Amino acid sequence: MTVIERLYDNAWYVANASPTARDLLAADVTRAWMEREAALEDARRATTVADLNPARSALALSLGNSRQAGYDRARARAAEAARCTDIVLGHAFTVKRDLHPSGAMGVEISSCTLLRRASLTATGRGETWHALLFDPQGRNHEAFPTTLGTDPWDAFHRACEWIVSGRI
CATH class of the missing domain: 3.30.390 (Enolase-like; domain 1)
Structure with a gap:
C-alpha cells in the first residue's frame, strides 16, 4: 500500500466518522438491499415465465449479481466506518x-x-x-x-x- 493510498483511506475514515455520515452509510445499505431484493425478484420472474427467453434470464441474473455485489460493498463500507472509533x-x-x-x-x-x-x-x-x-x-x-x-x-x-x- 502506498502513502497516497493510506492518506486517501484515512481521509475516508475521518470523513465517515460523524453520526450523519454513518447514518448515510446505513441508508446506503438499506437502499442497496432494496435494489438487490427487486433484482432477485425480477430474476425469479424471468426464469419462471412460460416462454423462457435465455437473454432475458441472463440479463436478470446479471442485474441480480451486480445488485448483490452493491449490497455487499455497502455493508462493508458501513462496517469499516463503524470499526474506527x-x-x-x-x-x-x-x-x-x-x-x-x-x-x-x-x-x-x-x-x-x-x-x-x-x-x-x-x-x-x-x-x-x-x-x-x-x-x-x-x-x-x-x-x-x-x-x-x-x-x-x-x-x-x-x-x-x-x-x-x-x-x-
Missing part, C-alpha cells in the same frame, strides 16, 4: 478502553490504516502510564516498552502521535 490529530483510530475492578486501566490503540499499534496501561488513577508499542514494519519487530507520564490525555496523544509518525 476515534479521530485524533486528523487520523482515524480504533480505541478499546478497559477499566479493571482494581482501578487499573488499559487502552488499546490501533490505526485504521497503518500497522502500528500501542497498548497503554496504568495501575490506577494518577499513576504512570506504560506503553507497549508494536511496529511490525519497523527494524525491530518486537514490541518495545516506554513510559508516557502520569497525564492520561497526554499519554494517549503521544501514543497516537507515535502510531502516525513513528517518533515518540
